[in-house]
Amino acid sequence: MAKKNKKHIVIAAAVAIIMTVLLIYRYYIPDMKTKKQFTPAVVEYTYDDSVTSSELAEYQSQQGWQLTLVNNDTPICENCSVILTALDNGQAVDCRIYPQLQKMFDDARSQGIYPTITSSFRTSKDQQEILESKYEHYQKIGYSDKKAKAYAEEWVAMPGTSEHELGLCVDIASGDSSVTNEDVWNWLSKNSYKYGFIQRYTAEKQDITGIIPEEWHFRYVGKKAAEEMHENDLCLEEYLQMAS
Incomplete structure (x- = not known):
């Protein structure tokens, strides 16, 4: 009986230690640094069926x-x-990426x-709403305001720093129950460069891009650039640095 009680005491102590560590991590570790604040540029947008043929030709x-670079910096x-x-x-x-996007799909x-697009062009207002939603999520599960803000900004780009606001990227998932997200992402990671696309944010390049891995982006x-980046294992920042 004494052995059994001792075992229970050890388990209870271990649970208490774990809970204490979690509480320290959540509330008492110094808050992470938040990203630089600035007023984001507002991207003006229109649709290709509402412009003249000459305006469209000039744009294209x-x-x-x-190769427009948009990131935290x-x-x-x-x-x-x-x-x-x-x-x-x-x-x-962006109308200029549509033909190759359609061909890839x-x-x-x-x-x-069977891929489907879950997110594409966003306004800065859209981006702000996504950021605020993530911030509120971390607040609700108990993080301090500063830490919730920092974690939200780790997951969601600040308005004015997201490629989505240029219409040059897409978030992709499975559009059919017969294939998983992983099936879609694996196919794209092996083939997207043939159509001019790259998997933008990988774990291997996180220190350079500043963005956590996003298999779907x-x-x-x-x-030309996609093939060279694929062959040489380069992210966009590295490719532009080499080209400069």
């Missing part, structure tokens, strides 16, 4: 657009504008992979 002929520039193509599911992308489906950079 712009040089270097596909390089916010979207002032006076930025995009022309979007509306998708059937209510999403929208068609080829995936022909091989039994694919960014258009153009076929």
